[in-house]
Amino acid sequence: MSERLARLSLNQVTTRRLSLPEAVRACAEAGIPGIGLWRDRVEEAGGGAARRLIRDAGLTVTSLCRGGFFTAATAQRRAAALSDNRAAVDQAAEVGAPVLVLVCGGLPDGSRDLCGARGMVTDAIAELAPYAASHGVRLAIEPLHPMFCADRSVVSTIAQALDIAELFPPGQVAVMVDAYHVWWDPGLEAQITRAAGRIAGFQLSDWVLPLPADMLLGRGHIADGCIDFRRLDRGVRDAGYDGWTEVEIMNADVWAAPADQTLSLVTSRYRHHVLSQA
Amino acid sequence: MSERLARLSLNQVTTRRLSLPEAVRACAEAGIPGIGLWRDRVEEAGGGAARRLIRDAGLTVTSLCRGGFFTAATAQRRAAALSDNRAAVDQAAEVGAPVLVLVCGGLPDGSRDLCGARGMVTDAIAELAPYAASHGVRLAIEPLHPMFCADRSVVSTIAQALDIAELFPPGQVAVMVDAYHVWWDPGLEAQITRAAGRIAGFQLSDWVLPLPADMLLGRGHIADGCIDFRRLDRGVRDAGYDGWTEVEIMNADVWAAPADQTLSLVTSRYRHHVLSQA
Numbered sequence: 001m002s003e004r005l006a007r008l009s010l011n012q013v014t015t016r017r018l019s020l021p022e023a024v025r026a027c028a029e030a031g032i033p034g035i036g037l038w039r040d041r042v043e044e045a046g047g048g049a050a051r052r053l054i055r056d057a058g059l060t061v062t063s064l065c066r067g068g069f070f071t072a073a074t075a076q077r078r079a080a081a082l083s084d085n086r087a088a089v090d091q092a093a094e095v096g097a098p099v100l101v102l103v104c105g106g107l108p109d110g111s112r113d114l115c116g117a118r119g120m121v122t123d124a125i126a127e128l129a130p131y132a133a134s135h136g137v138r139l140a141i142e143p144l145h146p147m148f149c150a151d152r153s154v155v156s157t158i159a160q161a162l163d164i165a166e167l168f169p170p171g172q173v174a175v176m177v178d179a180y181h182v183w184w185d186p187g188l189e190a191q192i193t194r195a196a197g198r199i200a201g202f203q204l205s206d207w208v209l210p211l212p213a214d215m216l217l218g219r220g221h222i223a224d225g226c227i228d229f230r231r232l233d234r235g236v237r238d239a240g241y242d243g244w245t246e247v248e249i250m251n252a253d254v255w256a257a258p259a260d261q262t263l264s265l266v267t268s269r270y271r272h273h274v275l276s277q278a
Numbered sequence: 279m280s281e282r283l284a285r286l287s288l289n290q291v292t293t294r295r296l297s298l299p300e301a302v303r304a305c306a307e308a309g310i311p312g313i314g315l316w317r318d319r320v321e322e323a324g325g326g327a328a329r330r331l332i333r334d335a336g337l338t339v340t341s342l343c344r345g346g347f348f349t350a351a352t353a354q355r356r357a358a359a360l361s362d363n364r365a366a367v368d369q370a371a372e373v374g375a376p377v378l379v380l381v382c383g384g385l386p387d388g389s390r391d392l393c394g395a396r397g398m399v400t401d402a403i404a405e406l407a408p409y410a411a412s413h414g415v416r417l418a419i420e421p422l423h424p425m426f427c428a429d430r431s432v433v434s435t436i437a438q439a440l441d442i443a444e445l446f447p448p449g450q451v452a453v454m455v456d457a458y459h460v461w462w463d464p465g466l467e468a469q470i471t472r473a474a475g476r477i478a479g480f481q482l483s484d485w486v487l488p489l490p491a492d493m494l495l496g497r498g499h500i501a502d503g504c505i506d507f508r509r510l511d512r513g514v515r516d517a518g519y520d521g522w523t524e525v526e527i528m529n530a531d532v533w534a535a536p537a538d539q540t541l542s543l544v545t546s547r548y549r550h551h552v553l554s555q556a
Contacts, residue, residue, distance in 0.1 A: 112506040118464070147425040149462035150485055150504045160464040184427035186396070186438040207428055211493060226428045228390040 008270055009034025009062040011203065011248030012041060015259045020045040022259070024057045030263035034062040036203075036246045039091060047094035054096070062244040063140065063176075063201050064088065064097035070124035071105035071117045071154065078120060081105075085128050093135040099200045100132060101140050101176050106151040117154045122164050129172045140200035141165055142176035145184075147215060158182055158191035165198050174200035177236055178248070180207060180219050183227045192235045199241040204229060204274065205249045212252070219250050222269035229274045245274065286548055287312025287340040289481060289526030290319060293537045298323040300537070302335045308541035312340040314481075314524045317369060325372035332374070340522040341418065341454075341479050342366065342375035348402035349383035349395040349432065356398060359383075363406050371413040377478045378410060379418050379454050384429040395432045400442050407450045418478035419443055420454035423462075425493060436460055436469040443476050452478035455514055456526070458485060458497050461505045470513045477519040482507060482552065483527045490530070497528050500547035507552045523552065 010032050012023045020041045027035050035054060042050050042064070054061055067088040072078045085102075092100045104121045111117065125139065132139050141161040144153035155161050161175040175198055182188055184207075192199075206225030211218040222229055233245070247266045254262055288310050290301045298319045305313050313332060320328050320342070332339055345366040350356045363378075370378045382399045389395065403417065410417050419439040422431035433439050439453040453476055460466055462485075470477075484503030489496040500507055511523070525544045532540055 107504050112504050114462075114506070145424060146462040147423065147489070151487055155464075156462055157464060163464075184392075184424040184434055186433075186435060186441075209429055210491075211425070211489070213488075213491060215489060226385050226390050228392070 004271055004275060005031055005267060006033060007242075007244050008032050008267065009036050009060075009244040009246040010263065010266065011036035011063075011065070011246040012038055013065065014247055014249045014254065014266065015262060016255045018259055020050050021053055024054055024059060026259045026263055027059055028057045030260070030267055032263060032267060033058070034060045034244045034246070036063045036065065036248065037061060037095060037097060038065050039088060042091060042095050047091055051094065051096050060244075061095060061097045062246055063099040063101050064092040064095065066101040066103050066142075067128070067139075068102040068153075069105040071108050071120045073108040073111065078124065082124055082127055085124070086131055089128070089132045089135050089137050092137045097137065099138050099140045099176075101142050101201070103142055103144060104153045104155045106149065106154060114149075114154055121155060122167070125164060125173060126167070129168050133169075133172045138171060138200050139173045140176040141173065142178055143181055145181040157185055157187070158195060159187055162191065162195055162198060170197045174198040176201045176203060177232075178203040179227050179229060179232055180205045183207060183232070188232075189235055192239050196239040199236055199239060199243070201243065201246060202233075202236050202241060203246045203248045204270075205247065205251075217250050217252050219248075221249060221254065221265055222247065223273040233274050245270070282549055282553060283309055283545060284311060285520075285522050286310050286545065287314050287338075287522040287524040288541065288544065289314035289341075289343070289524040290316055291343065292525055292527045292532065292544065293540060294528075294533045296537055298328055299331055302332055302337060304537045304541055305337055306335045308538070308545055310541060310545060311336070312338045312522045312524070314341040314343065314526065315339060315373060315375060316343050317366060320369060320373050325369055329372065329374050338522075339373055339375045340524055341377040341379050342370040342373065344379040344381050344420075345406070345417070346380040346431075347383040349386050349398045351386040351389065356402065360402055360405055363402070364409055367406070367410045367413050367415050370415045375415065377416050377418045377454075379420050379479070381420055381422060382431045382433045384427065384432060392427075392432055399433060400445070403442060403451060404445070407446050411447075411450045416449060416478050417451045418454040419451065420456055421459055423459040435463055435465070436473060437465055440469065440473055440476060448475045452476040454479045454481060455510075456481040457505050457507060457510055458483045461485060461510070466510075467513055470517050474517040477514055477517060477521070479521065479524060480511075480514050480519060481524045481526045482548075483525065483529075495528050495530050497526075499527060499532065499543055500525065501551040511552050523548070
């Protein structure tokens with residue numbers, strides 16, 4: 001395995017059509033040493049079996065996607081969300097994922113109360129964090145691009161994610177820095193510096209226009225859009241982050257492409273457009 | 279004219295199909311006392327003629343849209359942009375618009391240098407501000423939603439707009455608070471408070487999902503989406519802003535509707551969902 005790819009991880013949503021065993025095999029063949037998992041694919045494979053399969057292939061699990069969606073109009077629905085998040089923590093522990101990624105949730109149906117929704121997020125994380133810590137799982141609050149504020153995450157910036165994370169010990173609650181979601185932020189560099197010791201992961205996909213009809217699926221391969229990944233990589237490294245870089249691309253065209261071709265592009269773009277030393 | 283509509287203005291893009299004389303007549307008939315203009319429609323009518331027409335109808339011009347698009351790859355193209363902005367200032371002065379709205383521009387073609395593009399914006403405003411001031415026109419930097427960062431505005435937040443505006447006297451450079459663009463911002467209330475004396479305008483349209491294929495046209499009538507306008511209105515008023523509120527809706531369905539129906543909806547939604555005292 002190339003030294004230069006030593007911290008590269010494939011978030012398995014990038015090869016969405018592959019089962020977990022297929023994705024693991026594809027990573028091993030492409031020389032990608034890490035894999036970020038999704039709950040549906042882990043459930044399909046079984047947590048224990050997935051863990052053994054990944055270990056036997058010599059790969060490392062870098063994260064589990066995802067928990068969150070804490071915001072809901074009723075206490076009953078918020079309790080159900082918390083219960084589902086505890087199950088996600090259990091799964092992360094079973095499969096050996098050190099990090100559970102949190103997409104915190106948008107405005108409850110019919111609500112215009114952003115402050116209230118943000119309060120629900122903090123309250124839920126306060127309940128979940130000790131449970132996660134006792135299972136050896138670190139929570140990673142992922143700020144989502146503000147275009148998802150209404151429906152997916154009322155946490156939109158690293159600053160805001162840190163404001164929540166800093167209420168808890170750094171080993172319990174940290175942030176996921178996803179380039180696609182935060183590249184535009186004028187406060188980005190300062191907040192990444194502030195995030196030292198609180199960066200639980202680093203995810204990459206590129207901002208490509210025009211957005212497709214499904215806003216979720218507009219992400220491109222590295223270097224197909226306008227994000228300066230090299231600069232961002234340098235920023236998180238300067239902040240002391242020495243963990244994994246996951247490439248996580250949600251894009252119908254990428255999903256339709258042959259997996260070996262996708263992984264080849266992932267590794268070459270990562271080498272040439274991310275790593276700080278050329 | 280109703281006292282309660284005394285500070286309501288129609289941004290004429292809301293009735294995009296109407297000529298300027300038609301839009302003026304529609305405002306007068308609907309009891310909307312202000313109108314925000316667009317350059318193409320003013321050119322079509324002629325600046326001096328437009329000014330007389332609007333005055334004779336008893337209306338007030340509240341702004342001119344728009345200048346900006348300062349970012350470009352070459353010095354020659356940046357100079358051309360500045361020249362066009364001086365023409366926009368001239369037109370604002372001629373038509374009696376107190377404010378020229380600035381949409382600052384995205385990344386230059388092929389560039390990934392956000393810092394550089396932001397520097398171009400500040401440099402251009404530094405050149406334009408004295409010219410505008412000498413013509414009695416105040417510049418209003420409009421932060422655009424971060425989903426437009428790549429292609430339309432590298433200025434995405436009120437904080438960032440104020441960082442630029444504060445380099446100049448408040449009468450020369452201020453900010454446009456457009457609800458659609460800033461509603462998601464976790465720092466919104468603090469930044470509106472900070473903007474006291476620097477708010478040059480207040481524009482409204484609602485955040486409605488799903489976004490259409492053309493991201494520019496996703497804005498809805500007040501109360502059709504998820505923005506808490508009453509709270510935002512209270513915020514800008516508490517910051518001392520006593521100027522106009524423009525309703526500015528870019529939406530193909532709204533444009534296809536009869537203008538009198540649109541204006542009736544604009545006034546009733548404004549009364550019932552914006553004004554702080556019910």
